[in-house]
Amino acid sequence: MEKKKIVVIGGGIAGMESSSFLAAMDFDVTIIEKADKLGGHVRNWERLFPTMRLGAEVLDFLNQGVEGRVKIVYNTEITDIKKKKDVFAITTGDGKNIEADAVLVTTGYDLFDARKKEEYGYKIYDNVITSSDLEMLFTEGKKILTADGKTPKRIGFVHCVGSRDEKVGNAYCSKVCCVTAVKQAVEIKDRLPEAEVFCFYMDMRMFGMHFEFLYKEAQEKYGVNFIRGRLSEASENMDGSIVVKVEDTLAGKPLRMNLDLLVLMVGFVPSEGSNKVGKMIGLKTGPNKFFKTQDQHTLTNVSNIEGVFFAGACTSPKTITETITDARAAAVTVADYLHDQPLGRRTI
Amino acid sequence: MIIEGKQAIWKEYQKEIADDKYFYVRSCVRQNFFPGSETAFLQIMREDLGKDVFEHSCHTTCTGIGYHGDVVPLDTMMTVVARQFALMTESGYENLVPSCITSFGIYTEVLDTWHHFPETEEKVRTYLKKATGREFQIPKNLAHASDLIYKFRKEIAQKAQYKLIDTNTGIPLKAVEHIGCHYAKMFPSKGIGGAEYPYVLSGMIEEWGGEVIDYPERRHCCGFGFRQYLVQANRGYSMSCSHKKFESMEPYHPDLILTNCPGCPMFLDKWQYAIHEMQGKSYGRNGEGIPVLTYEELAGLVLGYDPWDLGLQLHQVPCETLLDKMGIPFDPAKKYCGKNGKDLGHPACNPFEQKKMLTFKD
Numbered sequence: 109m110e111k112k113k114i115v116v117i118g119g120g121i122a123g124m125e126s127s128s129f130l131a132a133m134d135f136d137v138t139i140i141e142k143a144d145k146l147g148g149h150v151r152n153w154e155r156l157f158p159t160m161r162l163g164a165e166v167l168d169f170l171n172q173g174v175e176g177r178v179k180i181v182y183n184t185e186i187t188d189i190k191k192k193k194d195v196f197a198i199t200t201g202d203g204k205n206i207e208a209d210a211v212l213v214t215t216g217y218d219l220f221d222a223r224k225k226e227e228y229g230y231k232i233y234d235n236v237i238t239s240s241d242l243e244m245l246f247t248e249g250k251k252i253l254t255a256d257g258k259t260p261k262r263i264g265f266v267h268c269v270g271s272r273d274e275k276v277g278n279a280y281c282s283k284v285c286c287v288t289a290v291k292q293a294v295e296i297k298d299r300l301p302e303a304e305v306f307c308f309y310m311d312m313r314m315f316g317m318h319f320e321f322l323y324k325e326a327q328e329k330y331g332v333n334f335i336r337g338r339l340s341e342a343s344e345n346m347d348g349s350i351v352v353k354v355e356d357t358l359a360g361k362p363l364r365m366n367l368d369l370l371v372l373m374v375g376f377v378p379s380e381g382s383n384k385v386g387k388m389i390g391l392k393t394g395p396n397k398f399f400k401t402q403d404q405h406t407l408t409n410v411s412n413i414e415g416v417f418f419a420g421a422c423t424s425p426k427t428i429t430e431t432i433t434d435a436r437a438a439a440v441t442v443a444d445y446l447h448d449q450p451l452g453r454r455t456i
Numbered sequence: 457m458i459i460e461g462k463q464a465i466w467k468e469y470q471k472e473i474a475d476d477k478y479f480y481v482r483s484c485v486r487q488n489f490f491p492g493s494e495t496a497f498l499q500i501m502r503e504d505l506g507k508d509v510f511e512h513s514c515h516t517t518c519t520g521i522g523y524h525g526d527v528v529p530l531d532t533m534m535t536v537v538a539r540q541f542a543l544m545t546e547s548g549y550e551n552l553v554p555s556c557i558t559s560f561g562i563y564t565e566v567l568d569t570w571h572h573f574p575e576t577e578e579k580v581r582t583y584l585k586k587a588t589g590r591e592f593q594i595p596k597n598l599a600h601a602s603d604l605i606y607k608f609r610k611e612i613a614q615k616a617q618y619k620l621i622d623t624n625t626g627i628p629l630k631a632v633e634h635i636g637c638h639y640a641k642m643f644p645s646k647g648i649g650g651a652e653y654p655y656v657l658s659g660m661i662e663e664w665g666g667e668v669i670d671y672p673e674r675r676h677c678c679g680f681g682f683r684q685y686l687v688q689a690n691r692g693y694s695m696s697c698s699h700k701k702f703e704s705m706e707p708y709h710p711d712l713i714l715t716n717c718p719g720c721p722m723f724l725d726k727w728q729y730a731i732h733e734m735q736g737k738s739y740g741r742n743g744e745g746i747p748v749l750t751y752e753e754l755a756g757l758v759l760g761y762d763p764w765d766l767g768l769q770l771h772q773v774p775c776e777t778l779l780d781k782m783g784i785p786f787d788p789a790k791k792y793c794g795k796n797g798k799d800l801g802h803p804a805c806n807p808f809e810q811k812k813m814l815t816f817k818d
Contacts, residue, residue: 223464226650
């Protein structure tokens with residue numbers, strides 16, 4: 109009997125792990141990936157919270173499931189998806205057509221464009237960078253320096269940049285930024301023990317296993333300062349250092365501080381790929397603009413189109429752990445659909 | 457500073473500004489604070505640029521100060537605004553140009569309110585009809601007077617007699633700009649360049665040869681928050697706002713401060729004198745203050761208008777240092793003469809040289 113075909117759109121960690129499980133279940137799986145490598149955002153992340161494990165280790169693990177089992181089409185974007193009866197016809201940018209019995213959307217997220225928070229001065233002030241920029245310095249093994257090549261003595265992290273912020277239209281929490289700030293603050297202190305590090309937060313959302321431990325360690329062992337208050341604005345001093353205005357809501361006082369480097373903890377937004385694919389097939393989105401699942405508690409991998417499923421951060425911000433778990437759940441859900449849905453016909 | 461970053465933002469915040477046929481509404485306070493500015497605007501628009509600008513003698517306050525001071529209710533404010541629109545409609549104009557930033561904010565707020573709540577607009581139409589018998593059309597285009605000077609900044613540059621360049625050194629003059637809170641902070645999309653990195657005044661400064669200074673407290677209030685100044689007990693707070701800005705801009709050695717709003721030039725000018733009286737501190741070079749200009753005054757200077765016709769003698773901080781740098785000739789003897797040659801009265805002293813209260817002779 110011919111194997112049922114599944115196209116997985118996006119080769120990030122959700123696409124990799126769901127493909128591995130589907131291939132292991134003897135389906136014909138093809139990943140369509142726009143880049144020239146698998147791994148998505150995790151490729152840009154040197155170390156992972158809360159354990160400080162190398163991101164590359166996780167990718168190596170996921171690759172072991174993909175290699176030799178899954179077909180991968182690199183450097184390719186999808187231009188059209190049409191459904192005829194139960195079969196999907198997928199057209200790629202190079203004019204090829206791929207047929208599939210099911211489609212798994214794993215288009216992930218994009219990082220919030222920090223330029224939209226104009227008052228923080230990203231891409232305007234030389235010493236304002238994002239969490240992603242900082243991680244890139246870690247990944248490339250570069251020194252942490254100010255724009256004029258000096259070692260920063262004071263570094264600030266701004267939480268919730270583009271998250272929980274109705275002004276930019278994103279009311280949701282991006283989940284990972286708080287603990288990422290703690291992780292990066294610790295890494296800075298490891299590299300620059302003499303530097304003062306400040307985290308400006310609204311709430312510390314330390315929900316994951318060991319997150320609270322890392323947060324405590326950052327304070328007690330590394331001396332990272334956590335100030336509860338949101339930045340109102342950042343400006344540039346004559347020497348290129350950054351002056352920030354914050355309200356310290358625990359002390360009940362306004363605060364003005366000079367920093368040598370300001371790091372903006374950028375949140376998640378639906379990816380450009382999600383928006384394109386969603387329009388092609390008519391996938392519904394929720395109030396947070398990520399894809400809407402059929403049910404928030406139960407049918408969390410099921411879309412509004414029969415035969416199209418979701419995995420990973422295309423439905424909401426997720427940690428790596430959650431994404432991998434979600435990818436496996438999606439694989440089982442797709443398999444159930446292709447096996448005449450012994451479980452998928454349940455309703456809620 | 458990454459200028460390309462600012463330019464990208466400026467591109468996003470552009471707005472449509474009508475080419476001609478403007479209904480101009482004056483400010484309540486500017487005619488007292490800086491009386492030459494509005495006259496200069498009309499002269500520049502009509503005579504230098506050949507535009508049709510109409511004023512109506514029945515125009516009144518927009519009630520903005522009263523509205524923001526909580527003594528004029530919202531419905532009353534909107535009905536007064538509706539009456540201004542009616543005057544414009546009756547005069548055959550469609551493009552409203554307020555001189556005042558507060559008015560610009562009020563008109564923007566009212567139009568936005570009516571856009572989102574059409575039933576409120578209908579209610580106000582009824583109020584106006586019952587009270588005055590008038591009807592009105594909503595303006596097709598709303599632009600602040602500075603938007604117009606910005607729009608025609610290149611034309612003004614082509615006719616320029618003087619530039620924002622130090623004629624002694626050939627170096628561009630350094631200018632601090634302050635757009636006023638109600639220009640773009642409430643509705644960033646209605647201000648050229650937005651609220652965080654506004655371009656309306658920067659564009660003029662750059663076009664006319666100067667260099668814009670970005671200093672840390674650039675966004676801070678000038679000191680004319682209504683509740684800071686109108687409530688006498690709060691005036692120390694008003695001065696502390698201005699003081700914070702002066703301290704922040706001082707290391708950049710600005711040659712002038714360019715302003716957009718009725719209150720900003722008033723406070724950035726007058727408080728320099730008050731701070732000098734209180735602390736003996738001045739923020740310009742050689743014990744001088746930093747001249748503060750309105751955008752009309754600066755446009756007038758660039759076009760070669762007589763400084764005293766522009767009303768620069770009524771500034772607390774003397775502007776002669778700036779005139780010297782720009783190479784603008786002036787007659788010191790005529791400084792305190794009115795347009796008809798009448799003596800306006802002289803200050804008892806130069807506030808930046810002697811510590812005496814500034815008074816005018818009878």
